[in-house]
Amino acid sequence: MTAMAQLQSLTLDAGLHPGVSSLRRSLAVSCDAALGTLVEAVAATLVAVEIAILFSGIVARYCFDSPLVWSDELASMLFLWLAMLGAAVALRRGEHMRMTAVVALLPGGVQALLEVVATGAALTFLLCVAWPAYEFALEELFITTPALEITNAWRAAALPTGLGLMAAFAALRLLRTASLRLVALGLVAVAAVVAVFWLSEPVLRQLGNLNLLIFFVGVAGACVFSGVPIAFAFGLAVLGYLALATSTPLMVLVGRIDEGMSHLILLSVPLFVFLGLLIEMTGMARAMVGFLASLLGHVRGGLHYVLIGAMYLVSGISGSKAADMAAVAPVLFPEMKARGAKEGDLVALLSATGAQTETIPPSLVLITIGSVTGVSIAALFTGGLLPGVALAVLLCFVVWHRYRNEDLSHVRRATKSEIGRAFVIAFPAIALPFVIRAAVVEGVATATEVSTIGIVYAVLAGLLIYRQFDWRRLKPMLIETASLSGAILLIIGTATGMAWGLTQSGFSRSLAAAMTGLPGGAVTFMAVSIVAFVVLGSVLEGIPAIVLFGPLLFPIARAVGIHEVHYAMVVILAMGIGLFAPPFGVGYYAACAIGRVNPADGIRPILGYVLALFIGTIIVAAVPWISIGFLN
Structure with missing residues (x-):
């Protein structure tokens, strides 16, 4: 019996266990709806609050000549929360930008498998950077904001929270949209690719700048053309490069993500x-x-x-x-x-x-x-x-x-x-x-x-x-x-x-x-x-x-x-x-x-x-x- 046949015989299939499958999907849909409604409500509220804060700043400065010194700082703090919660909402709704022209040319069964692989790849990135994001937020405990005089950890906590919510939505997406057999096949494929790169670390460290071609062209390109959302394709490429080809702590990657998303403009x-x-x-x-x-x-x-x-x-x-x-x-x-x-x-x-x-x-x-x-x-x-x-x-x-x-x-x-x-x-x-x-x-x-x-x-x-x-x-x-x-x-x-x-x-x-x-x-x-x-x-x-x-x-x-x-x-x-x-x-x-x-x-x-x-x-x-x- 081939390895593929063994996997198919040992994996639960929605068609063979309709009761289990129906219960699983029902629970996944319920959890997704409850969590999604909560996150969407908070994200929508943050958009409205940001509008109110910035407009209040204009009125106070221009009309009353009394600028609100804390408005930009509060707006910046809430902005990172808005960005991360918005990204979580986009993942739940399947609205992250992605390149699907190549995938659309493939047979339906392959498309379904690549959909699972794309979600699994995103989940892999989220799980890998979740702990460094938590450490980054802890480091920000020692920084006090100048105007509000509160710890910057309140702002930085948006990173591990948002990553955790995205990971939850990705997992729920797998449970509610695909059979367990397909999920298993897709995750095994992702795990196999990760394992190959992990075992190749000693070789990769000796290749120098050739790793730029491997990760930023090869990995990023393969992810993009296989339907992985662009944000996660970029994230996986730089994560692999830093983890396997350099000695840079992954918390630095989280810091760069924070820097890129936190420009008030x-x-x-x-x-x-x-x-x-x-x-x-x-x-x-x-x-x-x-x-x-x-x-x-x-x-x-x-x-x-x-x-x-x-x-x-x-x-x-x-x-x-x-x-x-x-x-x-x-x-x-x-x-x-x-x-x-x-x-x-x-x-x-x-x-x-x-x-x-x-x-x-x-x-x-x-x-x-x-x-x-x-x-x-x-x-x-x-x-x-x-x-x-x-x-x-x-x-x-x-x-x-x-x-x-x-x-x-x-x-x-x-x-x-x-x-x-x-x-x-x-x-x-x-x-x-x-x-x-x-x-x-x-x-x-x-x-x-x-x-x-x-x-x-x-x-x-x-x-x-x-x-x-x-x-x-x-x-x-x-x-x-x-x-x-x-x-x-x-x-x-x-x-x-x-x-x-x-x-x-x-x-x-x-x-x-x-x-x-x-x-x-x-x-x-x-x-x-x-x-x-x-x-x-x-x-x-x-x-x-x-x-x-x-x-x-x-x-x-x-x-x-x-x-x-x-x-x-x-x-x-x-x-x-x-x-x-x-x-x-x-x-x-x-x-x-x-x-x-x-x-x-x-x-x-x-x-x-x-x-x-x-x-x-x-x-x-x-x-x-x-x-x-x-x-x-």
């Missing part, structure tokens, strides 16, 4: 995510789209121009591409289909506008770049406006060419009074992006705090102007905000650990020397960066790629004479092409899901739009003024 991530959900719920996005449609609805391809313009305006509010597309597509797609537009072209343009608007503030990628590279957030917000316009012009040219012969005999042109009425209705929504930017530039609020001004503005507009505010949706929106933010922030934390490992190994110095020595100087470096980030955007998505490679490449860009804001815009646009272009771009499939269109229908129409985006990126790279012309 990153608190704007959950707040802008919530703002994006809020403008959709209050009808502000619909009002903006309605005004643009009244202006251009009678022009050939007019609603396609409206889609481009609406994505530009909405991106200036929400900062989240998924929120942008979800706000615009349901409003425009039905009418565009009624005019004869093909579904494939609609989703292709929606995806292309997602890439086009990546630089428009307050983009989460802009905020991430500022936090990991030290580039001014205000400068990035200012520099991001024109690159989006440049790409919009090229997309509009493609639309004009495709729809220059569209039959509009059945379309009625809006009267001036109708346009004026639509403008009046949309004006409060259109004004919001300018209010946000003015608050940062004029010093009313920091880049972290300004999102709370947008939130209060949107709430008042929804209640008093648009009269569209569903109180029942607030809790699900707060939970969704915590989940998405936790998934993003955990990636930033583990990628920070990986970037630290690359730096300590001397790789960053070698990379800097190689890149600065390229023939052609700045031009060659920019060209290589565009190609590299198109690939990285398709594989890792924007934020993980920026966190991992931003600290390495931005200093090189400065060394070869490229303005850091200019370089940031080019990098973001290149990543956007990779993120929203098929066959690997995750953003493209998100656009298809939002538009409810078969992904195969959009492959051919998107080629022209991707070409326009690529030409636009080259133009932005060649003309620095587009990015830095309005900087002081």
Whole structure:
């Protein structure tokens, strides 16, 4: 009898023991629901409390000239709890970012096994760093916060707590979604891989920097392409490297994760995510789209121009591409289909506008770049406006060419009074992006705090102007905000650990020397960066790629004479092409899901739009003024 047959005969199978299986799954579902409800409630409350703290700080400082000296400290302390609990919620809901394009090509049985392996791999990482996280929290007992004068362990305790909750949710996920036979097979596979690496430790320690290739390319790549969530793929790679190839204590890894997730500027991530959900719920996005449609609805391809313009305006509010597309597509797609537009072209343009608007503030990628590279957030917000316009012009040219012969005999042109009425209705929504930017530039609020001004503005507009505010949706929106933010922030934390490992190994110095020595100087470096980030955007998505490679490449860009804001815009646009272009771009499939269109229908129409985006990126790279012309 083979080993596989022995395992199958000794392992309980759901089909052979339906009563046991049913009881097991029922208990797992009950425990998961009870624990999940509690964690979601706390995470949602933390989002609301953070909004209240930061807005109170603005009011106290700007209106009463009496700053709350403790507000930033308390917000930072609660932020780590929000990030870790949000990551736990995301794991429970299966919302961590992952690469599934390769797994989707495999047979169903293999997919099910890899799903267990992915969860088992995440569980392995969580169990390995749980004790170092506990030790890290104990070390923080001896540090007292300056304003609140309490031990920093209250903040650091979020790390072992969040890791423990994620481990619990991962275990419950295995128990409630797979048969014990499949779970056993998957965990045995994970254990076998771990054992091979563990036994290879003496050999690995003699390989030097070759371990960077083994762990940061081999292990991380294998995990990503097998469907392991990106945050845990990064975490496993750096965990294996530090544990097996160096003498670094694992508590250092926990410290780097803490450092990556604790930048106060990153608190704007959950707040802008919530703002994006809020403008959709209050009808502000619909009002903006309605005004643009009244202006251009009678022009050939007019609603396609409206889609481009609406994505530009909405991106200036929400900062989240998924929120942008979800706000615009349901409003425009039905009418565009009624005019004869093909579904494939609609989703292709929606995806292309997602890439086009990546630089428009307050983009989460802009905020991430500022936090990991030290580039001014205000400068990035200012520099991001024109690159989006440049790409919009090229997309509009493609639309004009495709729809220059569209039959509009059945379309009625809006009267001036109708346009004026639509403008009046949309004006409060259109004004919001300018209010946000003015608050940062004029010093009313920091880049972290300004999102709370947008939130209060949107709430008042929804209640008093648009009269569209569903109180029942607030809790699900707060939970969704915590989940998405936790998934993003955990990636930033583990990628920070990986970037630290690359730096300590001397790789960053070698990379800097190689890149600065390229023939052609700045031009060659920019060209290589565009190609590299198109690939990285398709594989890792924007934020993980920026966190991992931003600290390495931005200093090189400065060394070869490229303005850091200019370089940031080019990098973001290149990543956007990779993120929203098929066959690997995750953003493209998100656009298809939002538009409810078969992904195969959009492959051919998107080629022209991707070409326009690529030409636009080259133009932005060649003309620095587009990015830095309005900087002081």
